[in-house]
Amino acid sequence: MLRYWTAGESHGQTLVALVDGFPAGVTLDTAGIDADLKLRQGGYGRGGRQRIETDKVQVRTGVWHGVSLGSPIALEVVNKDFKLERLEDLPRPRPGHADLTGSIKHLGGIRPILERSSARETAVRVAAGGLAKLLLAEFGIETIGYVVELGGERIEPVEGTVAELRAIRDKSEIYALNPERDAAIKELIKATGKAGDTLGGVVEVRVDGLPIGLGTHAQWDRKLDGRLAQAVMAVQAIKGVEIGLGFEAARRPGSKVHDPIHYDATQRDTPNLGFTRPTNNAGGVEGGMTNGQPLIVRAAKKPISTLAKPLASVNLQTKEEDVASYERSDVCAVPAASIIVEAVVAFEIAAALVDKFGSDSLDEMKARYELFLQMARQR
């Protein structure tokens, strides 16, 4: 079983992801992980904190001569803005953040809650996802996350291969796949920030090269769609998850939702084994399993909770009505969320790959993968 946990506070010494169940024999080239970490820090609308940090991953355990050992892997991203011991508590909880509920639940202050609920923690989730992507690459599975809506403005993505889309996204300051929309959306973010407000949006993740049969139809907690939904919803500020048509599927008749099945022998050697679908409304998952089509996952991110023009709040000591505390904040982190959601999706796909093909070594996984494809083609 491939799984991970994270540890670390936003302004603490360091952040750690402990990845367990990663196979032996994978070359741990960290350049791709660092590139994702840099993207996660960027995107138009980020606040002052990102000028302090330059996130880089360090692989602390589970590696020998640059190759995974099959033992637990500790990934570390150090906080430059380490100042927790000097920080004071926040007096007035911010609506939309974990401040009020967490401080009451733990019978303490706001500081201990915000330090851990902060999305700073997603740096090591992206590192864990980057590790998972190294494994996926060995099987020709590619992922990309991008922004499809920001501040209520739909940004229609252009079409292309994952490599082509990545080249477009990486040039966009809002991580969208439609360069013509960048300038206007940046203006929107800028104006919103000036007005002391914040913006949310919708991100989409696409995964190409998936074989048929990752996940299961047989038990609720191992269905791939369920696992993806949990991983994505557990990202800070994500409020909705869709696969394929998602909520739109509920509004159409069956004939306009389900993807017809055809067979094309020339595609027998591709991951879909020749079973082609003219549409992909299912978003690549049927019955809790991958169906050989690209996986399409969307996530809705709410606007940042900390407002420069703060909403009403209450001083927790005096109970006097006031406005929420404000120090500094992002105005929009939807582009960053596209990188984070891509990472958590990649991790769940890698976990499903390991469930099906084992996790002792990359060589055995590859042999079992090839055998499975061979057997599936022959039936």
Ligand SMILES: Cc1cc2nc3c(=O)[nH]c(=O)nc-3n(C[C@H](O)[C@H](O)[C@H](O)COP(=O)(O)O)c2cc1C
């Ligand atoms: C990449 C990213 C950056 C974020 N930056 C901030 C921020 O600067 N200020 C803030 O108040 N919330 C920020 N958030 C959102 C909070 O972390 C989140 O709203 C909070 O933890 C409460 O959790 P919930 O929104 O999931 O209920 C950010 C979220 C993400 C994904």
Ligand SMILES: C=C(O[C@@H]1CC(C(=O)O)=C[C@@H](OP(=O)(O)O)[C@H]1O)C(=O)O
């Ligand atoms: C530090 C990061 O995001 C932070 C997420 C965050 C929050 O409340 O979630 C609040 C801000 O932190 P600070 O109060 O230190 O400015 C963001 O900068 C990061 O993503 O690396």
